[in-house]
Amino acid sequence: MDIIHKKITSNELLNNLKDLKGKTGQICFKLAGINLIIKNTDTIGVTLQLWLKEYFNKKNYFYMQPSNTQEFPDFYLNDTNPNDNMLEIKSFNYKRTPSFDIANFDSYCSEIEEKPYCLYADYLIFGYNMEDGIISIKKMWLKKVWEISGTSKKYPLKVQEKRNKIYNIRPNSYFKNDKEPVFKNEIEFLTALFETIKFDKGEKVALKWKKTFICNYKKYYNKNINF
């Protein structure tokens, strides 16, 4: 008998995961007679994502993943409308300021330029504690990219920068602190993205990006967007 996989939305997923709050876990490593409990937080993000995949399998929830797991998104929750049910998984140490990479800045710009529906991906965010190797899930959120993004002193969009080179789009703390997001909607987020491209690569590049985005948005959604 074939297994029937249940299709769930990301909101249903968040609801089904609510029992996870307060649960504890640990990462172990055994090699050559040395048994180790990992007390470092560097691998928690990837590990929670692999855990979620196993959770989907155990619960018979439907999902697909890109063949290259480095690619966007982490999961598709629906094969009828895969592009409208994209899920990205993020996590951060709840005792600190959220500092995960939302995405590589250049890759994200190209991604939504060509595939404007990527703008509407859901971000499932785990806030965890790590105390002497014991990981506990403190809180979970389901957000859109504009609800977790912010601005910085230098750039209209908050980014990680090293030696004047933009690397990644980074979140701010508003969602963690239950404050209203900086950007009310995708239009305000796109405006900040456009202004940041302009600042970083000049107006010509920014305008070309905007034009292609608007054109592809119109093609996909059959309606206009402007910012």
Place this chain on the structure above:
Amino acid sequence: MDIIHKKITSNELLNNLKDLKGKTGQICFKLAGINLIIKNTDTIGVTLQLWLKEYFNKKNYFYMQPSNTQEFPDFYLNDTNPNDNMLEIKSFNYKRTPSFDIANFDSYCSEIEEKPYCLYADYLIFGYNMEDGIISIKKMWLKKVWEISGTSKKYPLKVQEKRNKIYNIRPNSYFKNDKEPVFKNEIEFLTALFETIKFDKGEKVALKWKKTFICNYKKYYNKNINF
């Protein structure tokens, strides 16, 4: 009674680790009733480094680490001459081409510009297999940066590049395949580094970098270097 920590060189370490070849291990994660064996290789590098730290502790080997573990180097093996006993830990899937990041390109340039002794750090490299969650150590190497670096079509130094932006210095496969390295010594490596800075940021920036490096090298080693 105080524990006396043994000081070992990186060569002694490599020798002491030789029994590790062929040994197997696995990474596990337990959370909320789901027990998971990690079958993804993304976290192996960090995990092997944490394992090595535990190995040092068990064997009473002396080591120090920068307070910020993101900083260079991963370990100092000696407190009398810490700068001459730096150890970086790298690992890669032995079935594939080595693709670890030797270092962020910009950070590495600044690092050796200010602290020229960083050029002589040792790289302990683990080549592992991962088969259905079972990790086995296939081979280990101890190398200098110029012995694992190479050139690429576009740049004199092999780097990881995304959308015309240089991110990281990447190794080539010569060390894995027991071939003579592309760069015979640090001078040839520095020349490739200089030419890559020139290509990426222009001659003025490259010359300024070179001048500072040469000056700091002279200060530290009390001898001249030129390339």
